Each structure stands twice: as structure tokens, then as C-alpha cells.
Amino acid sequence: MEQYEFIVVGGGPSGMSGAIEAARAGVKRVAIIDENLTLGGQLVKQTHKFFGGKAHRAGERGIDIGVDMERTCGELGIEILRDTVVWGIFNHDTLALYQDHKSRRIRAKAILLSTGASENNITCPGWTLPGVMGAGAIQTMMNVHRVLPGTKILMVGSGNVGLIVSYQLVQAGAEVSAVIDILPAIGGYGVHASKITRLGIPIHVSQTLKEIRGQDRVEEAVTIEVDSSFKPIPGTEKTYPVDTVCIAVGLSPLSELAWMCGCEFRYIGELGGWVPCRRETMETTAPGIYIAGDASGIEEASTAMMTGAIAGLSVAERLGYLDPGKSKILRQEKIDGLVPFRCKYFEFRQEANQRLMEMGGVVQ
Amino acid sequence: MTNTELVSLSTRGVLTPEELRTLPGVPSDERMKRGPVAYIECADIFPCNPCESACPKGAIRIGEDITNLPVLDEDKCDGCGTCVAACPGLAIFILDMTYSETEAVVRIPYELLPVPEKDQEVSCLNREGKIVTQGRIVKTVKPKAYRKTVVVWIAVPKDLALDVRSIRV
Secondary structure (H helix, E strand, O other): OEEEEEEEEOOOHHHHHHHHHHHHOOOOOEEEEOOOOOOOHHHHHOOOEOOEOHHHOOOOEHHHHHHHHHHHHHHOOOEEEOOOEEEEEEOOOEEEEEEOOEEEEEEEEEEEEOOOEEEOOOOOOOOOOOOEEEHHHHHHHHHHOOOOOOOEEEEEOOOHHHHHHHHHHHHOOOEEEEEEEOOOOOOOOHHHHHHHHOOOOOEEEOEEEEEEEOOOOOOEEEEEEEOOOOOEOOOOOEEEOOOEEEEOOOEEEOOHHHHHOOOOEEEEHHHOEEEEOEOOOOEEOOOOEEEOHHHHOOOOHHHHHHHHHHHHHHHHHHOOOOOHHHHHHHHHHHHHHHHHHHOHHHHHHHHHHHHHHHHHOOOO | OOOOOOHHHHHHOOOOHHHHHOOOOOOOHHHHHOOOEEEEOOOOOOOEOHHHHHOOOOOEEOOOOOOOOOEEOOOOOOOOOHHHHHOOOOOEEEEEOOOOOOEEEEEEEEOOOOOOOOOOEEEEEOOOOOEEEEEEEEEEEOOHHHOOOEEEEEEEEHHHOOOOOEEEO
């Protein structure tokens, strides 16, 4: 069985950061495994410029950051296994891969699960019609495969994903009829919202989907206003003639492999649902199994890069390439980078992460 | 996740004139009469500071805590416009009320195709995306450092310079 020092499952912003930090510290035989053909995870779809400060690569477009990180992985000799699925982890050190229609096993001294998230959905009559799709699916079609999935779109969800994807749809030549959100306030940043309203896309809060109609595919969508307890208000229906309904109503951590490893979990709604307990080093309760990025709690690409880097540094320390003092200093830089993304608007994330660690009963 | 004290912004995505007046990045009427100046429509207390580092005059201050709102020093700002493409939120505009007797120039960040040509007539949209006037393209600027954001200069009737924030080509 092939032996690696460090295997990263998932080559998005957190996974690549983890692999890069570990390899920089001297860890040998580092590999990133990704089920996609291209590395970068969601960065591939993020054509907007990032927020944050210099440490978060603010001002650079996500898609460019992904390409740059992949180049760095190459320079550091990190192996990349594309189009490869990790379908199981056994004994905390053996990964089962599916690659080229064959299954095989490899062994690793440490494993980082940076598997990202899956999209949430909402149901209403007609939700299974062709033309109803997740925002991530639309981005994959549009930004990766250059296929515009529809011409007239109703966007459901005004979080940053809904707002950004609306903007990208207009850039790609589609028309977005409206953005609706069941909550009484817009979920995403004001600047993202203003970017699309000035293009003529109205945003309606306190509205939800009532029904999607169509013969063989989406032909129209009916929205309805809700009251302060989210009950639909009869008589407030509005019909949009659209061919596509885009669902952008949040994400859930993709953590099957962590369940399989026997990691302890807690339900933390603010982080997207069930998340593995972990230490500040990002190690789960399963020895040698680390977690980072959206798989460890839904936050941002910017925080994913930080948590991935923390995990990579912790692995380097675990394998003896970094002394504990040096590792702590380097990790602290990354923890400091998380702070602005976990205060003010995002105070709830700090509390949620704190609660997770306390609930996990994990000693720091 | 936006500033819920600003009701219009947080429920419609549109800043009203009253809401704009509360922002530390919006220059005074006095200053606007004196020539080009940045008009920063940022109300988000999230971590972001590229505008501060981009400004060659040190006219935009955010400080140590990068979740602070950008504060414009309107006397230091000469309207050079470096911040327009640097703002990841596309929230900074340059207004020049002194362009001519009747016209002002609004410089906007633009990321759609086609990019308009010089002297082209375009529809000008307000913050709600409604057409409020026709405008004339004075020039378009897209150096590599702008990372694919084009800055479009539009001449518009002076009384609409505070409203025009986008174009339809």
C-alpha cells in the first residue's frame, strides 16, 4: 500500500492552504485528492474580488487565487490526484480511493478533511421540475462549463451566494427577474445587494416560493409574502414568467468521512448543522484526522484558507517538522486572520466556534 | 448581514440619500463643488480594507480594525480614482461636479460586456436600476492593475450626478 505522510481530501481553499503550509514546513509526500477535474473548489466559481485585508488576499478574484494556489502546490511538489473519490477512511490512516474505475487503498500519517459543503434546498409544489437548481450548480454550468442554464431567472435567497450568482448571471447575459428572501432583511452584504439593484434587479424580503409551474420544465414561479412568523399571506401572490429558479438558501457541511472516522459531532445551527468537534489545531476527536473549511462549519473562503492553514501547520508539528513553539506562533498568525471574520456581523461565528469546542469537551 | 439600521439598504439593497449622509465615506456638498472627489457608498462593517491601501494620498482611513467603515478625508482626496477599481464591493464612485457648466462626470466601476466606446450615448441608471437620463461616455480606463474592472467616465446632467450609479449599454 502506498504510504503518504499527509493526505488532504478536497482541493478547495482550505485543502490547498493546508497542503501548502504542511509542505512548506517540510512534510514530505503530501497529496491532495479531489473528485473534480480542476482544483480550487468553489474558488473556481468566484469571479468577484475578495474582501478582507492583505492576509486574506483582498482585492484578488477568487478564481485567480485558486490558480495561484495550485501553482504553489506544484512548486512545493504536492501530488494532485484529480477525478478521484475518497469513499472511505479506515483505522484513521487508510483511505479507500476510486480512480480510473478502480478502487485502491493508500495510507497516511495524517489526514485533512476539507470536503466543503453541499447546498440546502427548499421544497414547494413543482420543485422537482427541470430548471430548478442550486446556485452552486448554476455556477458550475456557467463559470466552469460556460453553459448558461436559463435566460430568465428567479433567485431564491439573498445571502451572499444568491446576490453574487445574480450578478454573475447578468454578466453572463441572463436576466434575473428578482431576488426573494423569506427573512425580513437581506442576508448578504450591502455592497453585493447594491451591485445588483443598480442593474435593475429588485430584492424582495419577507417573500417565499409558493409554487413552481410548468409542463415539462419551469415556465413560471409564484411567490408569496410572509408575515413576521413566516406564515404566507393569502392574496399577496406574484407570478414571475421564468425558465429557471435558482435556490441559494444556505449550505451544510459535507462531513460523511468524519462520521465514518467516528469523530464526535455537535449540532451548531450557526455553522450549518452537524459539525465535528475539534481542537484549536483543527484536529477532530479521531486521532490524526483534521478538518477545515466549510466541512468544519460554514463560513467564508477567506476563513477556509485560514482554518486549512492552521490544520496544515498542526500536521507539520504532529509529524515532527515544526517544533511546538514555532508552530504555535505560525498558527497564531492564522488565528489572528480569522478574528475580523468572527466579530461584529459575525460575532455569532466566534460564539458558535467557541461553543463547539466547549461542547466537544476537547482540551486545548 | 448588512447594517440593519439602514432600513432601505437592508431590506431593498438601495441606499437612500438620508442613509448615504450617515456614511463617513460620503463627501460634503461643499467639497463636491471644488472638483473630483471619491464618494464611498460602503455601509458594511465587515473585514475589508483595500481602499485604504490603494489610496496614494492617504485620504481613506479604516485603521487597525479592518471591519471599520472607510472614512474619507475629503481635503486630502483629489479624486484620482485609484480606489474605484480597488474596492471589491464596487462601492466607490468619483464625482466631478466641475466638469462643465451643465454637466458633471460620474466615474463608475463596470464589469459587464460590452464596454462602451468613447462618446457613446448610454442609458444611465440610478441605485434602483431605473433609467434616469442619457449620458455620454467621456472615457473608459482599464489598466492591468484594475484586475478586469473597467472604470467608466460618464458625463451626465449636473443635477443627476448624485443619482447615476450604473449604465446600460
